[in-house]
Amino acid sequence: MILKGKKGIVFGALDNQSIAWKVAERCVEEGAQIVLTNAPVAMRMGEINKLAEQCKAPVIPADATSLEDLENLVQKSVEHFGGKVDFVLHSIGMSVNVRKGKPYTDLNYDWMQKTFDVSAISFHKTMQTLWKLDAISDWGSIVGLTYIAAQRVFPDYSEMAESKALLESFARSFGYHLGTAKNVRVNTISQSPTMTTAGQGIKGFQEFFDYADKMSPLGNAPAEACADYCIALFSDLTRYVTMQNLFHDGGFSTMGMNPALVQ
Numbered sequence: 001m002i003l004k005g006k007k008g009i010v011f012g013a014l015d016n017q018s019i020a021w022k023v024a025e026r027c028v029e030e031g032a033q034i035v036l037t038n039a040p041v042a043m044r045m046g047e048i049n050k051l052a053e054q055c056k057a058p059v060i061p062a063d064a065t066s067l068e069d070l071e072n073l074v075q076k077s078v079e080h081f082g083g084k085v086d087f088v089l090h091s092i093g094m095s096v097n098v099r100k101g102k103p104y105t106d107l108n109y110d111w112m113q114k115t116f117d118v119s120a121i122s123f124h125k126t127m128q129t130l131w132k133l134d135a136i137s138d139w140g141s142i143v144g145l146t147y148i149a150a151q152r153v154f155p156d157y158s159e160m161a162e163s164k165a166l167l168e169s170f171a172r173s174f175g176y177h178l179g180t181a182k183n184v185r186v187n188t189i190s191q192s193p194t195m196t197t198a199g200q201g202i203k204g205f206q207e208f209f210d211y212a213d214k215m216s217p218l219g220n221a222p223a224e225a226c227a228d229y230c231i232a233l234f235s236d237l238t239r240y241v242t243m244q245n246l247f248h249d250g251g252f253s254t255m256g257m258n259p260a261l262v263q
């Protein structure tokens with residue numbers, strides 16, 4: 001029960017494969033109260049209501065690119081909790097160019113803007129909304145999910161690589177402001193390839209997944225283990241970890257070559 005008494009907002013649970021879904025389940029197991037949120041369009045699939053029932057959590061729809069929706073979400077969450085928010089998970093990613101099959105050398109820039117807005121600027125917008133409404137508790141914790149394509153080249157990841165680089169930079173920059181003002185920490189977790197809707201949207205994802213799995217001494221980190229790591233970061237056991245990009249990848253990021261792959 002390391003989150004007993006804590007209150008958090010979980011973005012991005014689409015279905016039971018979603019990393020955010022596992023995080024929501026683990027938060028509640030560890031004694032937290034949560035609010036679930038996703039884009040109104042994702043609500044129509046109806047899956048999130050099952051999770052809400054299981055977690056005894058309200059669902060407050062918000063398009064994470066809309067400041068109006070985010071303000072409504074934060075205000076309603078504070079009302080629901082009867083106090084400030086202790087932790088937030090940002091688990092949102094979507095590339096319009098990848099979805100539409102545009103090659104990296106022929107990107108549509110309007111779509112790219114949309115990709116950055118959904119996948120990265122929404123993280124800044126969420127933190128700015130929490131800041132302006134003074135809705136995050138002292139010693140709170142904010143986590144965003146990212147991928148190693150921010151540092152290394154994975155050609156099929158396309159413009160999502162730049163989205164993740166931006167997301168990680170927002171964690172550092174806003175981490176400074178939130179840390180100085182309120183001792184709030186902001187980190188990103190760089191997760192292994194994971195079989196989810198967003199993951200499988202990337203071309204050649206199975207090969208990607210298998211390669212990383214073989215390269216990593218511990219194998220790919222599953223979504224459930226990512227949820228455990230999020231819980232650790234939301235808990236009081238990690239109060240001085242901030243402005244970090246934390247690899248949760250079975251060792252992949254440190255490997256040069258693995259004989260298992262050559263064989």
Ligand SMILES: NC(=O)c1ccc[n+]([C@@H]2O[C@H](COP(=O)([O-])OP(=O)(O)OC[C@H]3O[C@@H](n4cnc5c(N)ncnc54)[C@H](O)[C@@H]3O)[C@@H](O)[C@H]2O)c1
Nearest residue numbers: 012014018019039042064092093145193194196197198199
């Ligand atoms: N699956 C992987 O291989 C992998 C690896 C590393 C990092 N990540 C990251 O983990 C996070 C979660 O992805 P996932 O793999 O669980 O996939 P997922 O498809 O289950 O989750 C992505 C979520 O983003 C939400 N979303 C999209 N547009 C939105 C908007 N405008 N407003 C609010 N929400 C919106 C979707 O509805 C969905 O719930 C993403 O940031 C993703 O990039 C995934």
